[in-house]
Amino acid sequence: METQVAMAADTRVKVASALQKALAHVMDLSLQAKQAHWNIYGPNFRSLHLQLDELVNDTRAYADLLAERMLALGVPAAGQAADIARESTLEPLPDGELRDDDVVRLMVDRLGKTAAVCRTAMDEVEEDLASQDILIDVVKGLEKHLWMFQAQRQR
Numbered sequence: 001m002e003t004q005v006a007m008a009a010d011t012r013v014k015v016a017s018a019l020q021k022a023l024a025h026v027m028d029l030s031l032q033a034k035q036a037h038w039n040i041y042g043p044n045f046r047s048l049h050l051q052l053d054e055l056v057n058d059t060r061a062y063a064d065l066l067a068e069r070m071l072a073l074g075v076p077a078a079g080q081a082a083d084i085a086r087e088s089t090l091e092p093l094p095d096g097e098l099r100d101d102d103v104v105r106l107m108v109d110r111l112g113k114t115a116a117v118c119r120t121a122m123d124e125v126e127e128d129l130a131s132q133d134i135l136i137d138v139v140k141g142l143e144k145h146l147w148m149f150q151a152q153r154q155r
Helices: 009-039 045-072 081-087 100-124 129-150
Strands: none
Touching (some): 009 100, 045 100
């Protein structure tokens, strides 16, 4: 798609690549959080069940921001299952039911990794402050969720 964004083509490709990597990880995190939401059990079921839904809602909103920024730059976003599987470095969740304390550990791991990918992307797009601003918001949100899950770890 032709775009009127005042940005060199090579910069646009570099920025879109960083946004795409962040998008794949955020979408993978969203899907994994929903999977955990469906399969969690244990004494903290209800609070984590609700917390996982909040994470899903937020990650879906972050995905929209990232994908729409790519399109504003004239680059299509790739968010189908095959794209996510190819680009995300997150390990899949274990199959079956998930104990609540395992879900906390798994979400801490995945939130930390996704936030790190988005932080790297934030550095890679420093030539485009509009894209960096979006990634800053995504990182702030992911790290807030990370903090909330970390606070529930059993010692």
